[in-house]
Amino acid sequence: MNEYEKEIVKLVNYSQWLSADDETKKAMMIKILQFTNDYFGMDVELSFTMPEGFEAAYGLTDPETGNIMVNESVFEEEQHFLALFFFLHELRHGIQKARTELFSEEIAINCNHEIQFDGTGYLVDGKEVITVHMDGSQDFFTELYLGSPAEMDANKFAYDILHQVCDDKELDEHYRFWSPSYDIISKDNMLNEFLKACKQIDLLAKEQRNNLQ
Secondary structure: OOHHHHHHHHHOOHHHHHHOOHHHHHHHHHHHHHHHHHHHOOOOOEEOOOOOOOOOOOEEEOOOOOOEEEOHHHHHOOOOOHHHHHHHHHHHHHHHHHOHHHOOHHHHHHHHEEEOOOOEEEEEEOOEEEEEEOOOOHHHHHHHHHHOHHHHHHHHHHHHHHHHHOOOOHHHHHHHHOOOOOOOOOHHHHHHHHHHHHHHHHHHHHHHHHHHO
């Protein structure tokens, strides 16, 4: 665990979190985000209102701005760690996008090529975001989404932080749930399939641009 992560563990006061009301929980998240922005020289913003079409999502990172969102409805979930998990997950995505040079080449590629469980792909080209749709089964793309480098990294970050402060056994199960099963795509072939999907996104985005000319 690096120095930044150790400081985040200190800021995640889980005993206070368990008894806090929603506004206090939001304030705790904002404090962690402010520390992160200062630490990495970022200007990521946090919202608790989900955009149209994503009302049911627990969290989201805007592919264009890198700003993060946490659905305030998650505060009402029975598993108290869930809101923190999704916040930390999206926070990691914010860091990935703002400070891409700190991460692996695969995560850097993932920051510009996002894959969703339904086969939707996003190519982030500067301030332009091109949306495409790839053919294939939802089971395949769900596995690919969960196994993509940025998702794996964000999930591990959230789990590693919470594992230090939360002894809820359901945290382990939650982490496993959001990890690839490797039933459809083998672990050895996951990165190759991810890179193939990124090339497909590039191709579909190029075709879309050509059709608009």
